[in-house]
Amino acid sequence: MHPVKSLLVHLDGTARAEARLRLAHQLASAYRARLTALFAVAPRYPPLLPLAGGVPLVPPPAGIDADHRAHAMATFERARHAGAPECEWLELNGDPVICSFARRALASDLLVLGQRDPGDATGRDVPGDFVECAIIDSGRPALVIPYAGEATAAPQTVLVAWKPTRESARALTAALPFLRGARQVHLVCADQNADYTQSAPLEVPNYLRLHGIEHVREHRWLTERDAGNELLTLAADTGAEMIVMGCYGHSRARELVLGGATRTVLESMTVPALMAH
Template structure:
């Protein structure tokens, strides 16, 4: 059985950072993982100031909000003070936030990230595309914690969204430790582009899971094609899933991250944890 030697959890100044850290800590306890809390926020851009000599005005970077750092550090110390989990606190030192986090994530086995809450003003210093940039930039799997509600302490019921792609295969392989600990596993297949039967790969997935000691799988056929992202989330609610495992589809284009429709829908609207890999 594969393990999770190291977990990297993103911390910021939001209230949900504590929920995210607690969830990552539970995972670390369950899988014997080392846990690193990484405080990563972007310093604000101050108004542009006119420069002497007729030079054009240049925007200036301000300092990182000290209250946000203090809150994140206090949360980390409080959560880990009596824990036997190997833990480490790290933080940015002025580097670009996404690039620095991606660089650190390259040597982690799993990232634990937070779904963006568009209504939380305390999250202003985390880039809006942080989650997708970390996924696409690092190539590492991420467990995204929703911005509302309390994630389950145990991931007992898991829904795997399969597609015959590298991304889905990576998600399935990296999530093996969690899949082996589940009591119910559900499998749904996405429609494929081009010829061929999209359901033909399900037998191979069953064999793959069986080799990992997972014998019983509930199959649900094809996900609704008209709005597959919404249909996937509806199926997760219907089966009482604690987790969705799926590929993350997207690419960078002219400094813009372009995500697939299902990926964007799930990232924006999921109300349960999602395990994604690119």
């Protein structure tokens, strides 16, 4: 398990960007890590212009929305003047923004991203599949912050969703610093080939104990049919302040297909989710 020494937080013009940056500063302080804030949005395109013969003309991009950049920069400056740990500001304004962000993320131990808020119009400058593509394309673990509710850098109750997959294993390893600091760790498993009358695979609690995480409460297995909603319900019932899970999906020709539980959690979560692909 490598320590967290490099954090990358995504900034945009949304109202929730400040909460992401604040949490990233808290994590950087706790881990004594280098923090980079990356302003990354897609350029605006004017409407298509009709041409004779019915072939539309695609105009050049209109550039980055200046108000959204100013809002993100003001958020960054407020944190700096408030005495937050040192943070580097970088910008990506090329197209495609997802590829550029994922390349930068390759050299980071942990990403801090934001759940898409369908009610915030400024979020339209960020591609709708930005979070999942950043996680899948970079292969780096990410802490995804919900657009509503509170987020803490030191969760006291953590819910771990386990499947016998590399995605789940990577998420569990990335979550170890959070799990060591938690007072309660809840474990729930999902596997379409599992015997649902049995407890969690013995190797998972044993692995956690090897890392100093002794008290793990196990719950009944999730059903594959509705694992995402069951996981969110369990998070609410246990008072979890963080969910740990794999991010499942594949990208082909810029088209992303997510696993059902991943999609449900990213759309409906109200607590941070630490995900890895």
